[in-house]
Amino acid sequence: MSYVLAYALVSCREPPVSGPSAPSVPPVPSVPPVPSYGPYRQDCPWCGSRRLRVRVRGAGPRQGAPHRSQIERCADCRHVFRNPPLTPGPERSLVRAGVRLRHGLAARAMSRRCPEPESWLDVGTGDADFPLTARTHFPYTSFDGLDPTHRVLRARAVERVEEAFVGRLTDRHIAARLRGRYDVVSLFQYLERVPDPRAELRAALGALRPGGHLLVDVADPRRLFPVHPVGLNAELVAQGCTVLTGTRVHRVIARKDA
Ligand SMILES: [Zn+2]
Incomplete structure (x- = not known):
């Protein structure tokens, strides 16, 4: 209800007057379908x-x-x-609602394991919906976003993320820049959409500092049963992590050992 009201208020306002006194708003890049x-x-x-x-x-x-x-x-x-x-993109409203719910649950689950991270990278962030939700649990955390599409630039323009990276974690220049930099790296419904999920997983661990936490959510919001890598936990252990969640869950939290 309040959302509708806020929208009505915004749409009734006078259009902003351009001129030297108007605040400068960064241009929002358009995004192809x-x-x-x-x-x-x-x-x-x-x-x-x-x-x-x-x-x-x-x-x-x-x-x-x-x-x-x-x-x-x-x-x-x-x-x-x-x-x-599936490729990331606009979803039907019911699916979007399910995704929003999972965002909140995932953020809360991470807040129990790692209550005060300073820096957080959300991989495959799209419009940075997950950082937007997670911010309510982590008001002092600096969120950055990475996405193969330019949607992440739009997310930065509206200040949903502080730094935006366009590309993949496995891109060499991105991996070099992000190495060992983050307290938390999240992969929200991302691994199931990339051509080489193991390489992406290793790259995500490379962006974590020792002791940092990885959040992987592989739930398919369209289905009740999981569509996820059976070998995910084994791979995390092989890469020097301690898995903090169970073996048959959609949401995996792991700590990168020093
Ligand atoms: Zn296989």
Whole structure:
């Protein structure tokens, strides 16, 4: 209700007068539309095996659409994933509400493990919806955002993040710049959308300082059962982390050991 009221108040205001006395507002970059699904892939994103089995057919939200997504399972490493993968973008309102709820729960879960981080990088941040929600639990934390699209520049323009990086964690120049810099790195519904999730996971750990915390949320907001790397926890342990959450959860919190 208050949101509607605030919107009405804003829309009734006089348009800002341009001139020397008007406050300077940074230009907000426009963003082209993103397709819902990426290309179909023949190999497992986690281990590279080509022995894929369809688990649930036609599970995409757009029944009858030309590029429906299905749930597939790797016969070698048991990784379950959506194929073709979803790409980040505007979602239906019900899905958005579910994502917002998960953002709040994830931030709260992290606040119990790491109550006062100074610096936080949200990877695949898009419009920085997650930092916006997390800020209520972490008012003194500096949030930066990284995204392959220019949406993150828009997020910086409206001050949802302090620093914005366009690209991937695995890009060499980005990895070099962010190495060992953050108290928390979050990957919110990100690993399931990238071509090489293990490489991204390692790069995320590279951006953490020793003792820093990693937050990985791999819940698919469209489905009740998880679509996530079975080998996620094992990989984190192999990379020198202590996993602080259970083995079969959608949200994994791990600490990078010194
Ligand atoms: Zn596999």
